[in-house]
Amino acid sequence: MATASDAPKAGFRPSMLIYDTRYRSITIQVFVLILFVLGLVWLLDNTAKNLAAVDKDFNFGFLWTRAGYDINQRLVEYTNDSTHGRALLIGILNTLLVAVLGCILATVVGVLAGILRLSRNWLISRMMTVYVEIFRNIPVLLWILLIFVILTETTPSPRDFRVTDEMIAAGEAPKASPFFFDSIVITNRSAVIPEPLFTRSLGNIDIGIFLISIDLLAFLAAIAAGVFANRALVRHAQRVQEATGIRPVTWWKSILLILGPPILTLYALGFYLGYGELAGFNFVGGIQVLHSFTALWLALSLYTGAFIAENVRAGILSVSKGQTEAASALGLRPGRTMRLVILPQALRVIIPPLISQYLNLTKNTSLAAAVSYMDIKGTLGGITMNQTGRELECMLLMMLIYLVLSLMISTVINIYNHAIRLKER
Amino acid sequence: MSDQTNASAPFVRREMIAEQPAPASEAGVVKWLRENLFSGPVNTILTLIGLTVIYYMVSSAWPWFRHSVWNASSLHECKEIVTSNYGEGAVGACWAMLRERWHQFLFGFYPPEEYWRPTFAFGLLFVALAPVLYFGNRKTCSVVVGTVAVLLLVYFLPHEGHPVAKFVAAASLAALGALAWFAPKRLLWFTPLYPALTFWLLWGGSVWTPVFALAGVAVGVLAYRLAGSLGTVMATSIGFLATVLWWLFLSGSVAAQVNGLLPIGLEHVDSDRFGGFLLAVVIGVTAISGSLPLGILLALGRRSDMFLIKSLCVGFIEAIRGVPLITLLFTASLLLNYFLPPGTTFDIILRVIIMVTIFAAAYLAEVVRGGLAALPRGQYEAADALGLDYWKAQRLIVMPQALKISIPGIVSVFIGLFKDTTLVSLVGLMDPLRGVTQVVRSDIAWKGIYWEPYIFVGAIFFAFCFGMSRYSMYLEQKLKREHR
Numbered sequence: 084m085a086t087a088s089d090a091p092k093a094g095f096r097p098s099m100l101i102y103d104t105r106y107r108s109i110t111i112q113v114f115v116l117i118l119f120v121l122g123l124v125w126l127l128d129n130t131a132k133n134l135a136a137v138d139k140d141f142n143f144g145f146l147w148t149r150a151g152y153d154i155n156q157r158l159v160e161y162t163n164d165s166t167h168g169r170a171l172l173i174g175i176l177n178t179l180l181v182a183v184l185g186c187i188l189a190t191v192v193g194v195l196a197g198i199l200r201l202s203r204n205w206l207i208s209r210m211m212t213v214y215v216e217i218f219r220n221i222p223v224l225l226w227i228l229l230i231f232v233i234l235t236e237t238t239p240s241p242r243d244f245r246v247t248d249e250m251i252a253a254g255e256a257p258k259a260s261p262f263f264f265d266s267i268v269i270t271n272r273s274a275v276i277p278e279p280l281f282t283r284s285l286g287n288i289d290i291g292i293f294l295i296s297i298d299l300l301a302f303l304a305a306i307a308a309g310v311f312a313n314r315a316l317v318r319h320a321q322r323v324q325e326a327t328g329i330r331p332v333t334w335w336k337s338i339l340l341i342l343g344p345p346i347l348t349l350y351a352l353g354f355y356l357g358y359g360e361l362a363g364f365n366f367v368g369g370i371q372v373l374h375s376f377t378a379l380w381l382a383l384s385l386y387t388g389a390f391i392a393e394n395v396r397a398g399i400l401s402v403s404k405g406q407t408e409a410a411s412a413l414g415l416r417p418g419r420t421m422r423l424v425i426l427p428q429a430l431r432v433i434i435p436p437l438i439s440q441y442l443n444l445t446k447n448t449s450l451a452a453a454v455s456y457m458d459i460k461g462t463l464g465g466i467t468m469n470q471t472g473r474e475l476e477c478m479l480l481m482m483l484i485y486l487v488l489s490l491m492i493s494t495v496i497n498i499y500n501h502a503i504r505l506k507e508r
Numbered sequence: 509m510s511d512q513t514n515a516s517a518p519f520v521r522r523e524m525i526a527e528q529p530a531p532a533s534e535a536g537v538v539k540w541l542r543e544n545l546f547s548g549p550v551n552t553i554l555t556l557i558g559l560t561v562i563y564y565m566v567s568s569a570w571p572w573f574r575h576s577v578w579n580a581s582s583l584h585e586c587k588e589i590v591t592s593n594y595g596e597g598a599v600g601a602c603w604a605m606l607r608e609r610w611h612q613f614l615f616g617f618y619p620p621e622e623y624w625r626p627t628f629a630f631g632l633l634f635v636a637l638a639p640v641l642y643f644g645n646r647k648t649c650s651v652v653v654g655t656v657a658v659l660l661l662v663y664f665l666p667h668e669g670h671p672v673a674k675f676v677a678a679a680s681l682a683a684l685g686a687l688a689w690f691a692p693k694r695l696l697w698f699t700p701l702y703p704a705l706t707f708w709l710l711w712g713g714s715v716w717t718p719v720f721a722l723a724g725v726a727v728g729v730l731a732y733r734l735a736g737s738l739g740t741v742m743a744t745s746i747g748f749l750a751t752v753l754w755w756l757f758l759s760g761s762v763a764a765q766v767n768g769l770l771p772i773g774l775e776h777v778d779s780d781r782f783g784g785f786l787l788a789v790v791i792g793v794t795a796i797s798g799s800l801p802l803g804i805l806l807a808l809g810r811r812s813d814m815f816l817i818k819s820l821c822v823g824f825i826e827a828i829r830g831v832p833l834i835t836l837l838f839t840a841s842l843l844l845n846y847f848l849p850p851g852t853t854f855d856i857i858l859r860v861i862i863m864v865t866i867f868a869a870a871y872l873a874e875v876v877r878g879g880l881a882a883l884p885r886g887q888y889e890a891a892d893a894l895g896l897d898y899w900k901a902q903r904l905i906v907m908p909q910a911l912k913i914s915i916p917g918i919v920s921v922f923i924g925l926f927k928d929t930t931l932v933s934l935v936g937l938m939d940p941l942r943g944v945t946q947v948v949r950s951d952i953a954w955k956g957i958y959w960e961p962y963i964f965v966g967a968i969f970f971a972f973c974f975g976m977s978r979y980s981m982y983l984e985q986k987l988k989r990e991h992r
Contacts, residue, residue: 101742111741112816119820126847133846204551205544206558220973221966222927225941232958450830453942461835473928474842482831482839489830 126137130475143480145471146171152466154457156373159293165468172292174462175484181379181458182445188384190437193391200396211392219388224450226386230380231454240269241365267494268359268366274377275359275369282353298352305344313340356463376458379448387444391437398433435496442492446485459484559689572959575600578607582953605678605960609948613964616783616938622712622775626786628677629709633793635684636702639695646692653688653695657681659898700725703794710782711789712774716763724754740899778928779857783938783967788954790857790925795864799925802865803872804911808902810877821873828870833928836863841935868925875921879914880906912987919980923973932970940965 100110134141147170153163156466158176161169218226244261261268268275285297316336324330359369402425410420451458452465459481468477532538544573545555575594579633590600606613615626638652661678688695732747749793782790809821828836840859845852869928883906891901911918933942945961948954 101739108814112814116819129849130846132850136850199554202551202554203544203547204554204558207554210558210561214921216974217970220923220927220970220977222930222941224933224968225962225969228942228945229958229962232962236956264812328719337911402972446832449834450931452834464835464838475846478835478839478843482835485832486827486830490826 085198099394123449134270134475136379139473141474145473145476148471150467154462156457167463167471170462170467171459171480174457174459177376177456177461178445178448178451178458180458181376181383181448181451185244185380185383185387185444185448186441188380189391189440192384192388193440194395196388197395197399198391200392201399215389215392219393222449223386224453226382227378227450227453230382231374234269234274234374235271235377238269241270241361244268244270244366247493266356266358267476268343268369270366271386272365274372275366276372276457277358278368278370279357280355280357282355284352291352301348301352302345305348309341309344312344314339316340365435373456375451375454378454379451379456383444383447383450387440390440390443393438394433394436398429398431401441402428434503435500438492438499442489445492447487449485517711533975572599573602576603577601578603580604581608583955583957584953602957602960605948605954605957606964609944609954612947613784613940613944613961615786615946617781618783618786619775619777619781622777624664625709625712625774625777627663628660629706630786630789631656632702632705633789635688635695636699638688639692640699643696644693649688649692649695650685653685657685659726665807686720696853703797708774710777711779712776714763714767714771714773716766716770716772717760720759720763720766721755724751724759727751729755736790740897779855782857784944787932787937788926788929788940791861791864791929791932794861795868795925795929796922798861798865799868799872799921802869804876804907806869806873807876807880809882810873826872829874831866833864833931834934836867837931837935839863856935856937860935860937864925864928864932867928871921871924872918875914875917876910878917879910879912880936882913883910915980915984915987923976926972926976927969940968 100106146323147166149163150165150167150170152164152170154161154170156175156177157173158180159173161173196211196214199207199447200215202208202211250256266277281298285301287294287296316333320331320333357368359366359371406422406424406428415423448458449460455461457465463477464481468474471477522757529866535540546961557599566892575590575598576585577589577600580589580602581604586600586604590598594600611620615623634656635653638649642648649791660681664677665674667674684695684698687698701722704722708715728747728751730747731750732743735743735746738746763898806821806825809817810825812818812821837860840863844859846961882974887905887909888901891905896904930939930941933939933946938944938947941962945965948961949957
């Protein structure tokens with residue numbers, strides 16, 4: 084019996100490539116592929132012709148030639164005799180430094196503002212609303228420039244800190260003085276903060292690309308050991324509690340275990356703070372924090388913090404009231420309700436957009452160009468590009484670096500999303 | 509029994525007490541203060557901290573505002589006026605800088621005698637937007653169009669100029685006002701004409717160039733109608749092809765011919781004279797209107813069943829989202845010369861607009877994809893069951909719902925885009941924030957001024973962006989279909 088659903092037995096006709104939905108998608112894809120390849124060939128051909136016209140080639144050999152310029156902020160050794168590749172490394176490290184410190188401060192600011200915005204205190208919640216709206220609706224570039232201009236144009240010059248013999252004799256104070264027990268000096272060139280130094284330093288190890296301070300490693304190891312020991316202590320207390328019903332008092336042991344090893348290490352290494360001293364026309368010693376760095380860091384953190392505050396608020400509001408009520412019905416106190424019931428559910432909502440804010444912050448560090456901070460754009464895409472005249476290579480490499488950074492952060496989001504997904508059957 | 513109880517009870521109330529007012533601590537301002545500001549130790553401390561912060565901010569900013577100077581020709585003069593009026597050591601805002609330089613903040617280096625052109629274009633922007641934002645709402649549309657018309661006429665009529673030009677402008681404004689009142693939905697026809705009109709107003713040149721560029725759209729529509737029997741996809745591609753061919757080969761020469769016969773035009777203004785908020789609004793509005801359709805297409809492509817289309821869209825979106833806008837802008841200003849045929853140059857503003865548009869489109873695509881994913885599967889199945897083809901299903905069923913869901917995300921992308929227009933200063937354009945402010949601050953008369961220009965520019969950006977976010981809330985409320 085023939086049914087209506089039998090496909091017609093007719094063979095393939097060329098018109099089916101357009102009218103039959105089974106074949107049409109193949110037609111479209113082949114068509115798009117041809118267009119795409121043609122476009123690509125056109126672009127490459129143009130590029131080759133243009134490069135030939137100005138007598139250039141496409142290679143990254145310039146990365147191994149002498150850079151010949153100085154960089155005012157460097158986390159690892161660099162002189163103007165280093166290579167362009169090394170300058171790029173300094174740029175990447177400077178970008179990462181602003182990005183990481185910015186993410187930390189933005190999280191602190193954002194979480195505080197988000198929670199306070201939900202506070203029952205009328206005044207505080209209104210103030211936080213004003214903060215969030217003002218920072219979200221004004222370009223971040225404005226904040227960067229404003230902070231930078233204020234830091235460079237309203238602060239005293241180094242010579243205002245000078246104390247001469249005549250001034251001591253006359254009992255006059257200098258025009259400007261450092262803050263916080265003479266430890267932090269802010270001049271119109273940079274801020275000088277104390278530097279950690281060691282009298283019995285262990286020196287550095289060279290891992291090929293840069294040096295790592297053994298003192299730092301020892302300090303970190305001491306912290307790790309303290310935390311690890313504390314965890315063992317808490318586990319032990321847990322076991323005792325489960326066996327006997329009485330939890331041993333651990334708080335002073337915890338404090339000793341966490342703080343003890345680092346402090347002992349610092350003492351053993353002979354830790355002291357090196358302050359900046361006025362010598363000649365500028366301060367030497369201490370850590371010089373460039374105003375471009377401070378402006379970029381503060382502006383990006385406050386700006387991103389406003390967005391994070393909104394994410395945090397949305398996350399907390401997304402946990403339904405019934406959850407809180409159920410927790411109270413079970414007899415949990417407010418602190419535990421927050422920690423055991425609300426936060427785990429709110430974090431599921433908060434963390435993915437939080438990480439994408441980190442991503443935005445990282446990409447916004449490229450605004451460093453506005454205040455001449457030497458990040459990737461300042462080294463590779465700035466001086467290196469102008470010196471070598473290799474726009475194509477520099478820009479492509481720079482985009483590739485940003486792309487890799489972003490892809491790494493989005494991979495983290497995906498892994499997290501997968502891990503916390505509601506396990507449904 | 510009851511009598512006995514009554515008799516043995518020491519006191520029984522026989523009449524009601526009159527109503528008493530609530531205790532002083534439980535009523536009025538005191539109650540509000542107790543509940544909202546001083547409900548516990550933590551809250552009290554927070555309130556005190558808040559009050560202190562506000563006090564410090566106000567006490568340092570208020571004298572500065574109160575001592576504002578509006579009439580001066582340099583920062584030095586401002587300071588002298590403040591000192592002479594309020595004594596030694598007084599501080600005061602120097603808004604005189606804005607008074608002297610406001611035209612630069614608004615128009616950059618646009619020729620002063622042509623300022624009426626951007627002003628006119630900016631006014632008409634609201635006329636073009638009103639029917640889109642408030643479709644079919646006669647009252648709002650008429651109010652917007654009427655206000656714009658009255659303001660423009662007040663600005664325009666005292667200007668010196670050709671009486672015929674004035675008459676044409678007044679008549680067309682009156683016609684738009686009448687259209688808004690009598691047929692508010694027809695006002696939408698003005699919106700597609702607006703880009704061509706604005707292009708002509710801002711850049712000048714022959715009027716026939718934009719006219720014949722618009723004619724290309726008409727040619728495309730005609731080709732689409734003629735090829736209608738071939739199916740939607742074929743007809744659309746033929747129409748698109750016809751438009752492109754018209755623009756590439758015919759439009760320019762026809763316009764030149766007609767201009768030879770009937771030269772009507774405005775003085776040409778070069779792109780490098782654009783600046784200030786004129787530049788920000790031109791880039792912002794063009795990129796916003798261009799990125800929405802492109803973003804929707806990318807989102808659809810990313811959800812497509814066709815492997816190749818999907819991978820191309822994913823690659824494009826992720827590559828664009830992975831790099832900062834600045835690198836794209838530098839690509840536009842430095843690298844485009846390598847990618848285009850030797851000898852091609854085109855306008856830097858146009859290049860920047862293209863880059864900003866595709867940047868925003870990639871973000872929009874992700875937002876719209878979220879909206880598409882949030883739509884229940886039943887909606888797609890219902891569209892299939894009704895026998896709608898792909899484009900009809902998208903247009904009639906899927907998109908209206910998906911876009912409604914994604915309104916907040918779309919608007920925040922737009923706000924981000926508008927704020928990002930300030931980045932064009934890094935490729936040498938005169939944006940209001942960095943470009944113009946730098947020009948002003950490098951003038952010897954205004955050297956050392958910083959709060960005033962940044963406050964002014966920040967306030968205008970705030971007004972635009974805050975307005976956009978409020979509009980999105982209004983739209984969400986208006987389109988809400990459930991729980992009414």
